[in-house]
Structure formats: structure tokens, C-alpha cells
Amino acid sequence: MTRIIQSLSQIGTNYDVLFCDLWGCLHNGKQPYAAAVAALQDFRKNGGRVVLMTNAPRPNQYVIAQLDRMNVPRDTWDMVISSGDAAQDAMFAGAVGRKVWHIGTAKDDGFFNDVPEEWADQPDVTRVPLEEAEGIVATGPFDEINEAPEDYRARFMLARERGLKLLCANPDVVVDMGETRIYCAGALAEFYEELGGESLYFGKPHPPIYERARRLMNLTDNSRILAVGDGINTDIRGAAQEGIDALFVTGGLAAAAFGDDVENPDPELLREWLASRQLHPEYSIGRLR
Template identity: 75%
Template sequence: MTQIINSLADISADYDVLFCDLWGCLHNGVEPYPAAVQALRAFRAKGGRVVLLTNAPRPQHYVVAQLDRMGVPRDAWDAVVSSGDAAQDAMFAGAVGRKVWAISVAKDEGFFADIPEEWKDAPAIERVELEEAEGIVCTGLFDEVNETPDDYRAPLMLAKEKGLKLLCANPDIIVDLGETRLYCAGALAEYYEDMGGTSLYFGKPHAPIYDLARRKLGLDEDTRILAVGDGIATDIRGAAGEGIDALFITGGLAFDQFGTDVENPEAAKLAEWLALRSENPRYSIGRLR
């Protein structure tokens, strides 16, 4: 059964590195959580290292710029690794062909435009209409505020008939932007699979993003890693798949499931909720602090 803790400091001495999620853990899409920032700073002050591991569908330098604008201090982390980094590498390798139908928004333009140095000499990725496409690349819904996956049923039916694979740059299903809940690329990829199509994933809970994070920090097999996240199907399932401990942030996506006090989840409700999902993170906490 998961152990509910009061603060990261209660367990931090047992770990060398944190793989910490962003949205719902460190910030709410609008501003950082001060207590979470302080917890990461304290972990680093004692010699730990922090990787911000995010399913954002953009190369990491765009994520860093967003964190800067939001006011997340750079002394709270050591490195940023994004789903966009891992998925972009697969796209330029030709995982879904060279002519792609892009389901994307302007803020994710860098995913297509910023070509990594190792792919500078590779054949170009061309964005085309669905009828001409060899595959699909999805970083997010065209109108993430107003659309749902159901709005894409007709084009995705055509894509399935054409046998196109969908490269998903963000496996998250939903996120909360302040008080507004938005669908992510993962919701569309899952919808496509439910229709019989094939989706490819590179962010949490899938291995490529964890491999990239380990390489970036030069971690070895003996490094003690703790994954911190609020996504039961991404952060917690991903940690289990990698064989690393997890700290579940109950006050994130599932904030309304564990009683009236977001900061202090009720143990019985939490245990029942986790059992229904067949997940058992080693630790849980209301909010990262």
C-alpha cells in the first residue's frame, strides 16, 4: 500500500535524482507552486539532481523558455527532457514517413521547424494535406480549448483506411490550464487506436523519454531515482515500467478523488482508487512540498 508522506524531505535522502513532472506538480500551466519550487531547491541543496521530465510536445528549450516566463527559477532543476525531444527524433528518423499530416498548434511550430543537428542532412519532413500524407504527427488538437477527439472522427477514419500511423508527441490525455481542462495529443492517439489505427508514443510512460533522461545526466544502473508526478497512467505507470520508485501527487489531475482537503488525501479513498487502477506508487502526497 502507498505511504502518504508530509514532504519530499521525509524521503529525499534515499534518492540521488528526481524525475519530476511539470504540469500539476511544479506549476498549473499559469504559475509555479511555491512549495514545490522550494522542495526541489532543497533537494538540490543536499546534492540531489532534478530532471524535469515532461510530456510537452516541444523541444526542451521551448519548455525552458516557458518556465522562465512563468517564473520557475532555474536553480530548482538541472535538466529538462521533453516528449517533444524524443518524438522529434523519431519523426526526423522517418517513423511515419516524410510527408505528414500535422495536427498541431502554432505554439508547437518548433517541433517541425527546429531541426536537431544530427538530422540536418536528413531528407526534409513535409507537412501536407491528409490525402497526400504517409503518416500523421500530432502535437495537440488544432483548437485545444473547444475541440474534443470526437471532432476528428471523419479524418481519422480516412487515415485508418489509408493505413497511416500516428506519431504522438504528447501521451498525456488531459491537462488543467488553471481551472480549464484541455485534451492533449494522447487523447487523440488513444481515440485513433480505439478506431483500429496505430499510434506511436515517445513520452511517459514509454521508455524512450526515460532513456533520453538517463543519457542526458549520464546516470548509471546504481543511481537511485524517484519519479514524481500526478499522472497515474503516465508518471506512475512509467515509473513502474522503469523499475523506479514513484511519488504520486494526489492534488493534481485527480485532486477531487481523495477527500475535501487537497493537501491531505484520505488514505482509504486513495487506496481504493489506486487498486481500481492496479497501480501502487511507493509514496503519495497531496501537493509537492
Template identity: 70%
Template sequence: MTRILQSLAEISASYDALFCDLWGCLHNGKQPYPAAVAALQAFRAQGGKVCLMTNAPRPKQYVVAQLDRMGVPRDAWDLVVSSGDAAQDAMFEGAVGRKLWHIGQAKDDGFFTDITQAHVGSPAIMRVPLAEAEGIVASGPFDEETETPEDYRDRFQDAIDRGLVMLCANPDLVVDMGETRIYCAGALAEFYESMGGKALYYGKPHAPIYDRARQLMGLGPDARCLAVGDGIDTDILGAMQQGINSIFVTGGLAADAFGSDVENPDADKLRDWLGARDRTPAYAIGRLR
């Protein structure tokens, strides 16, 4: 049975490392949650390691720059691992070809241009129109404020007819930018697959991003890890598949399902909601604090 927490401190001594989601847990896309920042600082102060694990489709340095702009202090985390890192590795290894149609915005250009030392000698990646493409990279809609996956139906059908595979740089379906909910690359990839196409994923809940985090953190096989997130099919499912405990942040994407008090989820509603989705986080909390 999922235990509802009032604070991370209730259980923090039982864990060595924390895999913490960003959007909906540490910040809302515009500003950090002070209580969440304090909780991570306290976890590190007692000797724990914090990995900010995000499905952002950009290499980690761009995520760090965004956190700095928002005012998230550096002493709240040890490292950042992004879906963009893992997906970028796959792209330069040729997972979907070398001539690629990119669905996304200019803010994601670093995915293609900021080449890590490991891939400096790799054959060039070229962004081309759909008609010339060997594969697709999706980092998000062209216009995330107005577009839906349905807007891509005709172009996706053409790509599917030609057998193009999509590399999804962000498996999230939606995120909340302040008070506005926007579609992510995961929604495009899900729609592509529903039409008969094939998509590849490298962020949560898939194993590559967890493997990368453990390696960079120097965690041994006996490390006691805990995942924190508001994505039931990314953060929580990923933790279940990795065999690690998780805290489901109910005040994030699914906040409306657990009663009127976002800080204190209704226990009965939470039990029924999780049961309907066959998800079993060890813990739940209204907001990370």
C-alpha cells in the first residue's frame, strides 16, 4: 500500500541516492518550488546524492542553464541527466539514419549542434526536409502553444509509408508550463505509433537514462535509490521497472484527481486511481517538501 508522506525527511535516511524529476516536482517551468529545493538540499546535507533526471530533449548543459535562470541553487543537486543526452548518443550512433527531419523548436538546436567528445568523429548528422529524410527526430511540436499531434497526421502518414523511424527525444506526453498544459514529443511519438509507425525512446521510463545516471553517480549494485516524480507512466513506471522505490508527487500532472487540497491527497482517491492504473509507488506526497 502506498504510504502518504508529509515530507521527504520521513524516509530520507533509508536512501543513498535520489532520482528527482524536474517539471511538476522541482519547478513549474517558470519558477522553482522553495519547499522542494529545501528538501533536496537537506537530503544532500545528510550525505545523499541527488540526480535531477529529466525527459527534457536537450543535452544536460541546457537544462542546467535553465535551472540557473530560474534560480534553482546548485547545492540542491549533484548532477543532471536528460533524455536528450541518451537520445543524442543514439542519434550519433545512427539509430534513425543521418539525414533527419527534426520536429521541434530552435531551443532544441543544441541536440544537433553541441556534439560531445565521444561523437566528434562520428559521420555528420544533417537536418533535412521530410521529403529527403531517412529518419525523424522529435523534440516537441513546432508550435507547442497551439499544435496537437493530430496536426501532423498527413506528414506522419507520408513518413510511415516510407518506413521512417522516429527517435523521440522526450517521452513525456504533456507538461505544465505555469498554468498552461502543452504537448511534448512523447505525444507525437505515441500518435505516430498509433498510425502504424515505429518510435524509439531513451528517457523515462526506459532503461538507458537510469543506466546513465547510475554510471555518472558511481552507484554500486547495492545503492539504495529512490525516484521522485509526478509522471505515473514515466517516473513511477520507470522506477517500478528498475526495481526501485518511488515517491509519486500527486500535486503535479494529475493534481485534480486527488481532492481540492493539492498538498494533501485524499487517501481513498489515491488508492483507487493508482489501482486503476496498476501502479504501486511506495510513497506519495502532495508536493515535494
């Protein structure tokens, strides 16, 4: 059964590295959570290292720029690793061809335009209309505020008939932008699979993003890593699959399931909810603090 804790400091000395989610843990898409910032700063002051691991569909420099705009202090983290980083590697390797139909907004242009040095000598990946595409790259809906996966049914049916693979740059299904819940690329990828198409994933809970983090941080031992996140099917499932301990932040996406007090989840509601999903994170906390 998961152990409900009141602060990261209760267990922090058991770990050397945190793989910490951003949205719902460190910030709400608009501003950081002060207590979470302080908790990560304290962990680092005591010798720990923090990897901010996000399913954002953009290369990490864009994630860092967003954190700077939200005034998240640089001493909160050591490294930022995004789903966009891992998915970029696959795209430039040709996982879905060289001519792709991009589903997403202009804020994700860097996914295509900022070519990593190791791929600079490879043929270009160009964005084309669906009718000309060899594959699909989804970084999110065209209109993330108003669109739902069902809006893509006709186009996805056409893509499926042509045998196009969909590269999903962000496996998250939904996130909360302040008080507004929006769909992410993961919702589109899942819907495409429901229609019979094939989707490729590179962020949490899938192995590539964890492999990248371990490689860049020179990690060989999972026993001293703690994954922190509010996504049960991304952060917590991914940790379980990788053999990494997990701290489930209950006050994020699933907050309404655990009672009226976001800071203090109801233990029985939490136990039943986790059991129904067959996931058992070592620890749970209302808000990261």
C-alpha cells in the first residue's frame, strides 16, 4: 500500500536523483508552485540531483525558456529532458518518413526547425499536407482549447487507409492549463490507434525518455532514483515499468478523486483508486512540498 507523506524531505535522503514531472507538480501551466520549488531546492542543497522530465513536445531549450518566463529559479533543477528530445531523435532518424503531416501549433515549430547537431547531416524532414505525407507527427491539436480527438476522425481514417504511422511527441492525454483541461498529442495518438492506425511514443511511460535521462546523467542504478508525478498512466506507470520508485502527487490531474482537501488525500479513496488501476507507488503526497 502506498505511504502518504507530508513532505519530500521525509524520504529525500533515500534517493540521489529525482525524475520530476513539471505540469501538475512544479507548475500549473501558468505559474510555479512555491512549495514545490522549495522542496526541489532543498533536495539539491542536500546533495541530490533533479531531472525535470516532461512530456512537452518541444526540445528542452524551449521548456527551459518557459520555466524562465514563469520565474522558476534555475537552482531548482540540474537537467531538463523532454519527450520532444526523444521524439526528435526518432523523427530525424526517419521513423515516419521525411515528408510529414504535422498536427500542432506554431509554438512547436522548434521541434522541426532546431535540428540537433547529431542529425545535421541527415536529409531534411519537411511538413506537407496530409495527402502528400509519408507519416504524421503530432505535437498536440491544432486548436488545443476547443478541439477533441473526435474532430480528427475523417482525416485519421484517410491516414489509416494509407498506412501512415503517427509519431506522438507528447504521450500525455490531458493537462490542466490553469483551470482549463486541454487535450494533448497522446489523446490524438490513442484515438488513431482506436481507429486501427499505428502510433509511436517516446515520452513517459515509454522507455526512450528514461534511457535518455539515464545516459545523460550517467546513471546505472535505478534504486537511488525517485520518479515524481501526477500522471498515473505516464509518470507512475512509467516508473513501475522501469523499476523506479515513485511518489504520486495526488493533487494534480486526479485531485477530485481523493476528497475535498487537495493537500491531504483520503487514504481509503486513494487505496481503492490505485487498486483499480493496479498501480502501487511507494509514496503519495497531496502537493509536492
